[in-house]
Amino acid sequence: MSETVVHRHFTLAQIDDLRDAAHSRDARYDSSLRDEVYVVLSTDLGTRVGETVPLTHQMFDLENGEVTLPAGIQKDYPVDGKSPKAATLRLDPYGHFGTVRLLRVYFKELEDDGHDYLFPSRQSDHMSTEAARDIVRRLAVEADVSPRRTDGQPADPSEAHPHAFRHSLANYMLADESTRLVDVRNRLRHRSITTTERVYEHFQRR
Numbered sequence: 001m002s003e004t005v006v007h008r009h010f011t012l013a014q015i016d017d018l019r020d021a022a023h024s025r026d027a028r029y030d031s032s033l034r035d036e037v038y039v040v041l042s043t044d045l046g047t048r049v050g051e052t053v054p055l056t057h058q059m060f061d062l063e064n065g066e067v068t069l070p071a072g073i074q075k076d077y078p079v080d081g082k083s084p085k086a087a088t089l090r091l092d093p094y095g096h097f098g099t100v101r102l103l104r105v106y107f108k109e110l111e112d113d114g115h116d117y118l119f120p121s122r123q124s125d126h127m128s129t130e131a132a133r134d135i136v137r138r139l140a141v142e143a144d145v146s147p148r149r150t151d152g153q154p155a156d157p158s159e160a161h162p163h164a165f166r167h168s169l170a171n172y173m174l175a176d177e178s179t180r181l182v183d184v185r186n187r188l189r190h191r192s193i194t195t196t197e198r199v200y201e202h203f204q205r206r
Contacts, residue, residue, distance in 0.1 A: 007199070008147035008159060009167035012096065015043055018136075021143035035135055037106050038119060040097045042165035043172075045089055046188045048075055049129045049162035055118045057107050062100050065091045074189065087189055094172070129162075136160050170200050 010018070022035035042052050051073050060067045068088045076084075092099040110118065117126035140146070140160030147164045149155050170188065173179045185196040 004151065006153075007150045007167045008155065008161065008164045009150075009171045010043075010145065010147055010160075010164055011168075012172060014143075014145045014147075015039065015165075015168065017143045017145050018139045021139045021145075024142065031135075033106055033109060034119060035139065037102060038132065038135060039139070039165070040099055040102055041118075042162055043168050044092055044097050044099050045069075046166045046169040048166060049132050050075060052162070053117075053119050053126050053129060053132055056116050057110060057118060058116070060091075060103060060107075062091075062103060062107075065100050067091060069189075084189060084191065089187070096172075132162050136162050136164075167200075174200065 018039050019036045022039065023032040038052065041047065041055070042049075045052075045067065047055075047069070051069065054073045055067075059069065066088055068086055071084060071086050074084050074087070091103075106118070110116075110120075113120075119127045119132070121127040121131065137158060137160050140157040144157060145160065146155040146157050147160050149159075166188065170184050173184050173187065174181075181196055181200070182193055184200060185193050188196065190196045190199075
């Protein structure tokens with residue numbers, strides 16, 4: 001008998017709390033805007049941590065409110081190891097996050113500092129996936145935000161993980177009666193609708 005996989009997600013109110021926490025941190029250097037952008041993009045796009053950290057501002061078309069994720073940064077399909085095609089996604093289709101406005105401010109900061117990657121690092125071109133995980137955990141602890149678990153058990157802020165943003169988007173989308181499972185599949189870029197059904201069965205309305 002296979003073990004039930006427990007997924008964690010944040011509510012929209014909790015996402016807002018994490019955004020607020022990004023601007024109240026006592027960091028060695030001002031990373032508040034960067035951290036908020038990480039939270040917003042991870043939730044808005046439903047990107048995996050390995051897809052989020054290598055984003056560059058050239059991938060974004062703010063005039064048309066779109067971002068194109070190249071095949072090279074997307075996760076390979078697990079079955080045959082092939083990469084998916086480049087995907088163009090609308091930014092903030094539900095109008096909750098103010099993504100375009102936030103990015104306009106952030107891109108100006110990046111240009112002033114001469115950075116191409118959205119999440120630069122002092123050690124390499126862009127931050128590592130582990131650095132992103134550390135940011136999310138710190139924000140959750142500082143905001144006292146515990147992700148919701150699909151098994152109904154109580155959670156702790158230390159359980160916060162970047163992948164919870166991807167699950168948060170699916171939960172948010174499926175709360176809308178007009179959203180079809182295929183819409184979630186397309187936004188999250190699953191190869192098969194079967195994957196979407198299996199992963200998000202617990203989020204479905206019926």
